[in-house]
Amino acid sequence: MKQLFNTQFASTSHVWLLILRVSAASFMLTHGYPKLMTLIEGGEIAFYDFLGLGMTASLALAVLAEFVCSILLILGLGTRLAALPLIITMLVAAFAVHADDPFGKKEFALLYLLIFATILVFGAGKYSVDRFLEKK
Template sequence: MKQLLNTKFPTSVSHVWLLVLRVTSAAFMLTHGYPKLMTLLEGGEIAFYDFLGLGMTASLALAVLAEFICSILLILGLATRLASIPLIITMLVAAFAVHADDPFGKKEFGLLYLLIFITTLVFGAGKYSIDRLLEKK
């Protein structure tokens, strides 16, 4: 029974969990970013939420930067905290602007991603990352 109540995890478990959380959430986000990248590269008519008033193409490019490029950086564990910031902003826009009038169920995924990316901002990439390798040099 005492073992079940133990809340202390070895540090190695924390680092493995940061790796799993970082890689899986970023890989899932790539499934949102890749189609946006293809839309941007095709150069056809773009219909995208213009949250900053910069135009639909610029807004789409910023979303691609966050959802595709920053997700790749998270998978690698490279510039993890910096890469988390555009993803956090994108999830804030998705949850509170794009889906502002939608029921909570539509906002839920954006909010869950938001919490994950805030976690990567706060805790960093962990031991198993390029950030850690560069830190050692």
């Protein structure tokens, strides 16, 4: 009975990691895609310069995290590594960009931060490209 429970729990947790990973990354794409379009279209860029590298470089780093790393998370490819830029971006969003804002403005960034930190800790799960590549 205990073995059956453990097997069922493990299977459920892998499915949940898939759902969490794909949904959070898909939601983050809705933030990254408009930034990507702004970067591609050029013109005047007004973006938070969090590292002092300039607005364009800062925007490019945000696009890397919110768009490229989100796609990697959806696939489950380089999952833990892809989660790191997203975690850093959410820390910047919560504690730098929205530093003076009320908690309600920080809340979404903190929720994303918690989700991406969970993915960093637990990995992609069984249903991922990472797991497929491990088997080869």
